[in-house]
Amino acid sequence: MHLSRDEEEALQGERGETLRRAMEILVALGDIYSADRLIPVRSVQVAGVSFKTIGEAGLEWISDLRGRVLVPSVLNPAGMDLSRWREMGIDEKFANKQIEIVDAYKSLGISPDCTCTPYSIRPDSARKGDHLAWSESSAVSFANSVIGAKTNREGGPSALAAALVGKTPRYGYHLEENRIPTIKISVDAYLDPSDYGLLGYIVGREVGEGVPRFRFRRRPEIDELKALGAAMAASGSVALYYFDEDAPSAPKGSEQITVTAEDLRAVREENAPDDEVDIVAVGCPHSSPKELEELARLLEGKKVEREFWICTARGIAERCPKLVEKIEGSGAKVFCDTCMVVSPASDRYKKMMVNSGKALAYVPGLCKIKAAFGSNEECVRAATRRN
Numbered sequence: 133m134h135l136s137r138d139e140e141e142a143l144q145g146e147r148g149e150t151l152r153r154a155m156e157i158l159v160a161l162g163d164i165y166s167a168d169r170l171i172p173v174r175s176v177q178v179a180g181v182s183f184k185t186i187g188e189a190g191l192e193w194i195s196d197l198r199g200r201v202l203v204p205s206v207l208n209p210a211g212m213d214l215s216r217w218r219e220m221g222i223d224e225k226f227a228n229k230q231i232e233i234v235d236a237y238k239s240l241g242i243s244p245d246c247t248c249t250p251y252s253i254r255p256d257s258a259r260k261g262d263h264l265a266w267s268e269s270s271a272v273s274f275a276n277s278v279i280g281a282k283t284n285r286e287g288g289p290s291a292l293a294a295a296l297v298g299k300t301p302r303y304g305y306h307l308e309e310n311r312i313p314t315i316k317i318s319v320d321a322y323l324d325p326s327d328y329g330l331l332g333y334i335v336g337r338e339v340g341e342g343v344p345r346f347r348f349r350r351r352p353e354i355d356e357l358k359a360l361g362a363a364m365a366a367s368g369s370v371a372l373y374y375f376d377e378d379a380p381s382a383p384k385g386s387e388q389i390t391v392t393a394e395d396l397r398a399v400r401e402e403n404a405p406d407d408e409v410d411i412v413a414v415g416c417p418h419s420s421p422k423e424l425e426e427l428a429r430l431l432e433g434k435k436v437e438r439e440f441w442i443c444t445a446r447g448i449a450e451r452c453p454k455l456v457e458k459i460e461g462s463g464a465k466v467f468c469d470t471c472m473v474v475s476p477a478s479d480r481y482k483k484m485m486v487n488s489g490k491a492l493a494y495v496p497g498l499c500k501i502k503a504a505f506g507s508n509e510e511c512v513r514a515a516t517r518r519n
């Protein structure tokens with residue numbers, strides 16, 4: 133990989149140990165993927181934040197770094213709401229470690245916005261055509277597919293290295309030739325909003341890391357696209373998809389898959405909730421203001437009978453205090469900075485009902501509890517139903 137003189141000097145350690153280590157990571161990645169050079173990024177989203185996932189070793193690695201990030205950078209969700217962790221049932225030992233991790237990132241100049249929807253709180257962090265170094269798979273998918281920016285799915289260390297250097301190796305989804313659709317998906321069903329997560333769950337399993345091009349009966353809404361991309365990135369590893377009429381076509385002879393109403397119904401039935409559900413959690417990816425509004429409407433005049441968590445970005449909760457108040461009036465809890473998958477607080481339940489194809493794919497493996505799926509209405513019904 134070609135390096136400029138500045139980059140070469142940083143790699144040789146002439147700009148300090150932290151930059152040397154960051155450059156070492158970027159150069160190693162660039163060499164593995166045959167990148168020709170480093171390119172500047174507009175923003176970075178760093179994964180590897182929850183103490184549940186990175187543990188002591190990760191905390192030590194981050195705490196050792198010195199320096200400042202060169203581009204606007206935010207964090208992925210942490211293992212707890214940074215201020216209401218006691219209400220989540222998080223113990224003090226975990227909380228202290230989690231706060232240490234976030235503080236270590238803050239000391240590098242990274243904003244402690246812990247969210248998988250950085251685009252919702254900082255719309256200028258990613259614009260069409262921008263190169264980014266984002267980590268969280270649903271955010272990566274949204275950036276590539278809905279915003280039209282360009283990012284690979286970075287690991288925690290490579291995103292952090294990109295933030296410190298302000299650049300990333302030019303390979304993968306930064307190159308036009310890797311952004312061509314590889315498979316056609318025809319959706320032969322009228323979809324309601326909750327179907328997009330299920331559709332992504334089905335398609336991700338089929339296409340793995342392909343680039344699907346969808347044909348829909350109607351143009352999906354933004355939150356539907358968010359759910360679709362998140363689920364495909366979890367059940368498969370889709371980082372880019374197309375949904376627009378004027379999107380590039382898949383080359384002639386590309387494989388084609390049709391998803392029918394029957395396919396969706398089968399997955400819905402397979403994952404239907406039952407009496408074992410002892411927690412309901414929505415907001416994967418983090419809830420938008422529109423989704424909070426819908427939940428506030430559905431919960432109006434009701435009381436929850438079991439734990440009901442709504443996960444969102446702190447910036448969104450702060451923007452919508454009345455909605456948060458309305459939702460919490462029912463006994464449901466709006467938690468920020470975290471989510472049901474990366475928080476150890478989920479692990480003490482038996483079965484979690486979710487409205488997200490991504491959470492449906494991840495909860496059993498990462499929380500070691502069972503998962504069930506339903507729409508927002510069904511989630512509210514399950515949360516407010518008396519035993």
Ligand code: F3S
Nearest residue numbers: 248270416417471473
């Ligand atoms: Fe976000 Fe957690 Fe889901 S990081 S996409 S809410 S698994």
